[in-house]
Structures are given as structure tokens and as C-alpha cells.
Amino acid sequence: MPYEPVGPKSDGCKARVPLQLLRVAEFLHHVEKLTVVVFLVSSMAAMGLSLTPRAMVAPLRDARFVRIALASNFVLAPAFAWLLTVVIPLERGHAIGLLLLGGAAGAPFLPKLVEAARGNLAQAAALMALLTAGTILFLPIALPLMIPGMHSNPWSIARPLLLLIVLPLAAGVLVKSYADSLATRARPLLAGIATVTLVLLFVLLIGINWRALLGVIGSGAILAVMLFFVGLFFITWLLAGPEPEERAVLGLATTARNFGSALLPATTSFRDPHVTIMIIVGAIVCLVVSFAAAGWARQK
DSSP states (O other), X not given: OOEEEEEXXXXXXXXXXXXXXXXXXXXXXXXXXXXXXXXXXXXXXXXXXXXXXXXXXXXXXXXXXXXHHHHIIIIIHHHHHHHHHHHSOOOHHHHHHHHHHHHOOOOTTHHHHHHHTTOOHHXXXXXXXXXXXXXXXXXXXXXXXXXXXXXXXXXXXXXXXXXXXXHHHHHHHHHHHHOHHHHHHHXXXXXXXXXXXXXXXXXXXXXXXXXXXXXXXXXXXHHHHHHHHHHHHHHHHHHTOSOHHHHHHHHHHHHSOOHHHHHHHHHHSOOOHHHHHHHHHHHHHHHHHHXXXXXXXXXX
16 A cells, blocks of 8 residues: 655654555545535525515614624723733634634524524524625735734635635525525525534534644633624623613623634635634634523524
């Protein structure tokens, strides 16, 4: 069987790994990237198929609601992520991953969270669209400012976000507006594809990077993401005002970060695998904390 040297051993000989294993690993990395693309396109298209321009605009007429949502997601979340990287000693890649999560708002699963909390689904859908658009504008401008030494022009960050998030979302809204029956039939299919690819993505990310994930234990990364997501929910809950339903929607919208959007620049602008690992850890913790927060908000 052909072998390929991959590094020196302690005795001075070359460590050798079967070439077939290297090819399998390379194939899995390609599958991982394809899965990210399919997940983003299907989830954004499914979201668009459930929205009309009127439904998206109506809840956003409340200026106070919109101000709190934008401030929580694009001021509080990035600032809190940056503060945690200062307070908690993190590897550079882990710190970058946390900053990416801080700037990536508009999680596709937000309506599921708000439904679990018995919140206002119209507000959730409108916020998801608003925050997704905000992420497209925010990440390309803010990342080079937040991450010293990052050499990437804004267009290189914005281009995949526009193609994989904005375009399928807009296409879904267009179909919903002009072919409602088709949207009704297509949405469950696309939502199912999004769910399956999300599960597959987690399996691939964990399977490919399991050694690096074990290395996160004891590094401070898990503590940082726990504090990040729990802190975001309760700080936004306090800032959102006295209305419990608005508190729930705004708190969950801020806590649920769009880790698909964070993965795009992580895989296209950085070569450090620790960046992707931090986003994987953050995604797992985000899901656990978000649904726990939805259950807590439901009781309120």
C-alpha cells in the first residue's frame, strides 16, 4: 500500500500514514464544506418560503424593539465576546472563533426557539431576516477591525454570505409572494434537508476534528462560550423591558448565534483549525443554552 511521510518521529525516521487514509480525510473535508453550503442554502430558502415582505416588515415598525435587537446583536454580543477574550486566556484561534460567533446573528433555528418559549413567531421571523441582513453588513466591516492581523478585504467575506444566505432567502420570499402553493409544498422538504445536513455537519465536524475537540478541554474555551451564551441571554432579558414576550424573543434572538455564517469566514479566511473548533464548541453550547433558555422563558 502506498504511504506518504507526514512528519518526523522521535527516532529521526519519517512517520508514515497510508495514502488511502489521507485521501479519505481529504474527501471528508470536501464533504464537510459541501454540507455547510447545503445547510445554509436549504435553511435560508426554507426561511424565505415562510415569509412575505409584509410579514417581515410589520413587527419591525416598533422602533424601540428594533433598536434593542440591533444593539444587543451587533454591539453587546461582539463587545461581550471581545471582553471574554481579554479576561479568559484563550489561544488565538479560539479567541477568533468566539469573535466570529459574536458578530454572526440571525440563527435559522430562532423560530423553533421562540415556538418552544411560546413567544411571538411573527417577531421571531422578522428578527431573523433583519439580523441576517445585519450580519451580511457587519461581519465584512467589523472583522478586520476586531481581529488584529486579519488580512481579508470586506468583499471576500461578504461574497459567500451574499451567495449562500441572502440569495436563497430572497428567492424563498419571492416564491412565497408569487407562488404560495409551491412554497407550501417546498418548505417542509427544504426544512428537512436543512435538519439532516445540520446533523451531518455536526457528525463530520466532530469526527474529523475529534482530537482537537479533546484538546479544548481545560483550555478555557468551554468556559468562555458558556459565559458568552448564558450572559447574552440574561443581559438582553434585562435590557428588553418589562414585557415578557418581547424579553423572550429578544433574549433568544441574541443568544442564538448563526454559526453557519461564522463558519464561512472561519473556513475561507483562516488557516488555523482552532478557529473552526471554537465555532463547533460554540455551536453545541449555543444549542443547549438556547433551548434551555427557551424553556425557562416559557415558564415566565
